[in-house]
Amino acid sequence: MDRWSIVFACALTLGCSQESADELFTKGEAATHQDATYPEAKIYLNEFLERFPDDPRADLALQALARVLLNQGESEASIARYEELIRRFPTSRYADQAQFMIGYIYDLDGKYEQARTAYQKVVNGYPGSELVDDAQACIANLGKPPDAWFPPDSTTADSVQRR
16 A cells, blocks of 8 residues: 555544444445545445444445455455355345356456356356356356357358358
8 A cells, every 4th residue: 555545544534433324335335436436435335334234235335345346456355245245135136246246256366166156156046136147158158268158150241251
């Protein structure tokens, strides 16, 4: 962490201690929309989750924080927050997405067996989810580059012209 990040973190921490759940959540969520404000988002959302763990928006805060951590290259911390979301809020509307993202992160990191297990949990644990088909496609294509996921379509104009 550079000097300005430390100063910024200290200033935010001192200011955060007096802020309401609404203020912390709103500021934290707003800061998730730009790379430059990710450090601020982490501070506000962590403070929100620490001080207001039972707030009805805690699942959304966990999801937003996990996304920020992933975007900053903090895979393990991101997975931990997604796992916390699933553990604390198993019926959350974000639980299936969190489980899928765990698989996605493992997949990105080349941890294919862990990715397969995580994706399979989407299929088994959330059978009505819109992400089931995506999870199945990801399982079928683990380790393959995206352009190898689908065979060339023999009905495309390129294929027809080559004949």
